[in-house]
Every structure is written in structure tokens, then in C-alpha cells.
Amino acid sequence: MKVFNFNAGPATLPDVVMERAQKEFCDYMGSGCGIMEHSHRHKLFEGVLARANENIRTIMEVPENYDIVYIQGGASMQFAMIPMNLYVPGKAMEFADTGTWSAKAIKEAKLFGETKIIASSKEDKYTYIPDPAKMTPSEDASFFHITSNNTIYGTQYQTFPESKCPMLADMSSDIMSRKLDVSKFGMIYAGAQKNLGPSGMAVVIIRKDLVERTPANVPTMLRYATYTENDSLYNTPPTFGIYMLSLVTDWVREIGGIEEVEKRNNAKAALLYSAIDGSEGFYRNPVAADSRSKMNVIWRLPSEELEAEFVKAATAAGMIGLKGHRSAGGIRASIYNAMPMEGIEKLVDFMADFRKTH
């Protein structure tokens, strides 16, 4: 049975991408072997890498003074690389704390220097994003770090703060989901396994001048310059992951680019939230209205028993991955770019039926 996969990441990928990758798995472009088996210095892989870079640059309108690189270790490795590379001694690293992932980034930064939390919703259980217009990072901070979408708490920045120091954004769960101005950021990074491809790497979009900050004693593989100066080919990159990313971003361009993706994401989220809001309190989304995520929609049912039953019945009906994060409980539907409207329609129908019978 074809299922709809609402996992938070690794997550569903577009059917056409999966089918194409399957078709050419053992024989890429008539070369007699899979892209996975080719050297990362072979012209076929160079083509894949160039295509991935070009797609990201085009779709996100990445300015020329930014480099795009692929770094292993996911966003969690970036939590360490950021302070190792971008901390300027004597200048605090500033953060907005909007959830588990922000807190992890702060924890790693503390190993390297002074940190300062300038906005937080921790005391309200991370149920909203503090007003971005009121976030005032210091001009002389090392950087200001935000988490644009909070996968666990179902919140998302609707607008971005202004920052006179370099603003860094962990966009793991909403990169390439909506139009934004890259030039407002010093660096954007994202684990690939939600909107971009399989797990096993982070995409890092970094302003060229920031790469020069790194102190001399940082190891080679943990320096941004190692990646920017070698087009991600200093050592063997995760070639198959980059290949999948190139196919996923091909698909984004084929369906109409970022405008079409954003339009679809808006429609999908609107339908799902209206099903929650129209349920007369049976389904409850705890997030402030102006902070609701269009990528990770969370809700509760009247009891944990009903939540467990909901997940079980949905799985049986062909909708998997709906259980909330183990630290938050409840239900979570991750509806990244690759989730089609049909998946939301099926889920919404199921929700209505479930409510009637429970």
C-alpha cells in the first residue's frame, strides 16, 4: 500500500524523485555503474554537484557573495562549527531560544565563549516565537543565532528580525519552503533530511567574508574554508546524498520554483489548521496563532489514550509518522515540501471520521 509519510525527518521525498533514483540506481547515465560507485572526482559527479549548487542558488536567489557547501554531521555538527569558526573573543554570541534545537546550539557555543540569550519563549513552554521586531541583537555581537522553525514545538518565524551583526539561521526544517531574502543572513544552514534529501549532511550557505574569521587552531574538517575553497571536495563528500539533493531541487524548479512551493505549503497548512480549529476543541493546537509552523503541525487530543489510538488508526489507514516527538507528546504532522495536498486531504478526512467515532 502506498502510504503518506508524515515523519519529521528523515522524511518523505517526492515520488518522481524516488522513482528516477531507483531507475538509474545501478546504471547512471549509461555509465555502467551507479552514481554511488563513481569517484567524487569523476565528471559525472562533478555534474551532479554543479547542478545541486546551481539549483539552490537559483531557487533561493543566493547572492554571489555567498558560498554553498555540504558538510557532514547534520545541523548538530553546525552547533559546534559555528562557535569554533565565528566566535570573536570578547564579543558575545547572541541567541533567540525558541526550543530544543536553539538550546542545543547555545549549549555548544558555551564551550567556546560568552553567550547571551536576547529573546526566549522557554518559560511558556516554547509555544510561540517572541516578536522578531522586538529582537535587538547587539551591533558588536559575534553573531545572532535563530532557529527559523521549531520541529518539536510546531512554531515558525513568520518574519525575521533585523540584525546589525551577522544573523545565522538554523533552517533545518523550513529551508526552501518559502521566499526569503538570503542577504539578511550571515549564514543559513539546514540538515538535508527534511526538505532537501536524505540524512547525512547539512547544507551551509555562508557569506564569504565570515569564512575568514576562523582561528588558526581549528582542525581542517571543522573549518568552513576547507569546504568553500574546495567546492565541498576537500575529502570525499556524501556523493549519493548530494545526488538526491540535486534531484529534489530539480523537482522544485520543475514544479515552478519557490513561489509555487510556498503557495502549496500555505494551502496545505491552511487546510490542516482549519481542520484542527474547526473540531470544537477535540483537536487542540497549543501554538500562538502568529507563530504556527507550516512545516510541523502539532496538536493534542482530549487524552493520551485517544492520541495513541489516533496514531494507531492512522497508521492502519496508511498515514505513518504522526506520533509527536518523544519529548513533547501528542500528534505531529510534518508536511514538508514533498508532502502532496492529497496527503493532507486524506489526513483531514481521517481526522473528521476519528472525531465522529470517538
Add this chain to the structure above:
Amino acid sequence: MKVFNFNAGPATLPDVVMERAQKEFCDYMGSGCGIMEHSHRHKLFEGVLARANENIRTIMEVPENYDIVYIQGGASMQFAMIPMNLYVPGKAMEFADTGTWSAKAIKEAKLFGETKIIASSKEDKYTYIPDPAKMTPSEDASFFHITSNNTIYGTQYQTFPESKCPMLADMSSDIMSRKLDVSKFGMIYAGAQKNLGPSGMAVVIIRKDLVERTPANVPTMLRYATYTENDSLYNTPPTFGIYMLSLVTDWVREIGGIEEVEKRNNAKAALLYSAIDGSEGFYRNPVAADSRSKMNVIWRLPSEELEAEFVKAATAAGMIGLKGHRSAGGIRASIYNAMPMEGIEKLVDFMADFRKTH
């Protein structure tokens, strides 16, 4: 055309593995989506991970007091993680320098503390492995590090040194290619993209007591304990890479385990070296007889022009990836576990024909 792929890594994978992965790419075990799309916390992926672990432990006879983990960043990231985790202040890190990869490991270690090279073949252009029986690492060194096979220079340890301090081995290009006693090592690590699967991670086999050495200020993602304590699931691992590794190691067990693999590798290397040695000097292998690698066989022709022609003609005949490393020149045939004897036979026939006509 089916080709034989002699790339040094990423490298050829067993046909049966590629075909199986292709078959279940979009629908793993009837789950309705690919293993790549499943959560790393899903029971299906847990099964994959358990299988990978069990296969490595069984095939390599890894003792119970060693952990097996998967870390992103390849062997190059290990060059940094090793001194970050295992350097004991005041106790030198000792190395045998047998090539480019040894030298890179030494370079990273120098960022963290005192290093000492106790054996080297650098002055002889790395054409041999210094006698392992004469390597005498200090009892009170932090560790002693070797590179068991040198992909670029075509050399390989035939026996291992004795060490009273923990011996660490980069086995990127010959892990699981022959029987060895894991208990002689403090840690064995390998980039996966040669004998184990696709690029994008290193397999690390580490003695449990060594994990406790790490200083408090090492970031989470760079601590061995983060991986050993969470069975490689602290953050999202490269799930598809681990899946491919589980299939490759399934294959190793199916064909008869490490004894059969070693037997095949011995036969393959013997045939290829005999073709070189029997060519009346047309093909020349520069490596000392007691240091020849059974994984990466290198040779020269009478001129660089002939070498270029050899590579070109071989490619046309369906044998790819034979060009030597850009830093060494010449010809290199990487004949890892997955290269079948048929590939060697075809190559040897081609070499004889090429010699006759040039």
C-alpha cells in the same frame, strides 16, 4: 555496457547488493516508502542498524569490550577527533608515517599536542612499510597510530606492530579484507566508501575504556561517547549509508565470511601482480615486495604518454577508474572486496594485449 570499476573510493559495490537496494528503493519491506524516508527511530531502521552492527561484529570477531559506531565526516574527520578525544596532555601521540593519509593525521594531531614519528618511509617516497617488528611505540604514549593500507602508494602492512600503548589504525582502504585480531588495537576506523558501502561516514571500532578519556570541553558531536552511549543515534545518522553497509556486510557473510574474502583477495592480487612482474619491465610496480597492497595495485608504464593511452583504451574497453592518484601519477587498480575475479581477468588480458600492441 557493464563496466568493471577500479575506482579507489567511492568504489564498486557487489552487483547483488546494488540490485537488491534498487529493488526495494521505493518500498522497503512492504512499508510503502523507502528506507531513506523512514525515521531513524522507526523499528525498520533499528533493524537495519542492529544488522549492520551484528554483521561487523561477527565478520571481524570484534570483542565485547569494543563499541561499533558510525560517524559522519569520513576518515578525515577522525584525524581531528582522535587527538581531541584521545590525547593525554604530557604524553606524546606517536605515528608511523607511511603516506599522504598518515601525514594528514599527524598534521591534525599537531594542533592539539606533542607528536612523534617513530617510523617513516617518507624519504623513500613511501614505497614500502617500515618493518612493523621494529616499530617500538612508547609504553606511555597517548597512542600509536598507523595507516594499515596506503591507497595512493599501494602499500600495506602484512603484519602489525606490537604496542603497549593503544594502537589506532586507519583501515579505510583495507578494513574487512583479511582476518586480523581486533584486540591488538585500541581503535580501528575506516571511511566506508571502499570496502563497506557508500561515502558519507566512517565506521569506528573503539575499545570501551578509551571513550572515557575525552576532556570536558570537546563538543558533543566530536566526542566518541556521544556515539557509543546512543548507539550512533544521538542525532540523525546517515541512514541510507548504514542500510547499504548492512547489505554489503550481509553479502560478506553470505559468500563465506572473512576467510573467503581474504582468499579471494589473495587470488586477485596474485594474478594482477604476476601480470605486472611477468611483463618484462613494460609494467613496473615500485613497491617493495613485502609491502605490496592487495587492495590498491599501482604500476607505471614506460612513459606518461603510454599511461594516458592505457587509461583511455581501458575505459573504452569497459574498465574505468584506473588512473593513478593525481599526486602519484601512473596506473592504479583498486580491487576491493566487491571487485570480482572476472574484473581482474579482464584487466590482465587487456594488459597483455596492450603490451603486445605498444
